[in-house]
Amino acid sequence: MKENPGMLRTFIEVTHEANARYAAGKSDMNVIAKDAEMKLGDMKETLGGFVFLNAADTKKSMESGGTLDGFLKGMGTPNGAVDTSFLPL
Numbered sequence: 001m002k003e004n005p006g007m008l009r010t011f012i013e014v015t016h017e018a019n020a021r022y023a024a025g026k027s028d029m030n031v032i033a034k035d036a037e038m039k040l041g042d043m044k045e046t047l048g049g050f051v052f053l054n055a056a057d058t059k060k061s062m063e064s065g066g067t068l069d070g071f072l073k074g075m076g077t078p079n080g081a082v083d084t085s086f087l088p089l
Helices: 005-023 029-035 040-048 055-062 067-074
Strands: none
Touching (some): 005 055, 029 040, 055 067
16 A cells, blocks of 8 residues: 555545446446356346445545444554555545
8 A cells, every 4th residue: 555555546446436336227237247257147146245335435434433443453453554544535
């Protein structure tokens, strides 16, 4: 993250854009299934169990008391180990 913050920022932006398209029902499911090398029905079932956060929800998850924050603390990650200051959140 420290070596390539611009690359990480771009990855996060593209991910949020893709998540927004999916949430709006505008994703090409056939392309996703093909890229994942899955049958369309299997891919839809798999994605149906996922939660795709928007930028605001991602930020909330990373803040103190959020889901990611709690996970990292549970894994013994020292406070301050994740620097989100440069992310587009």
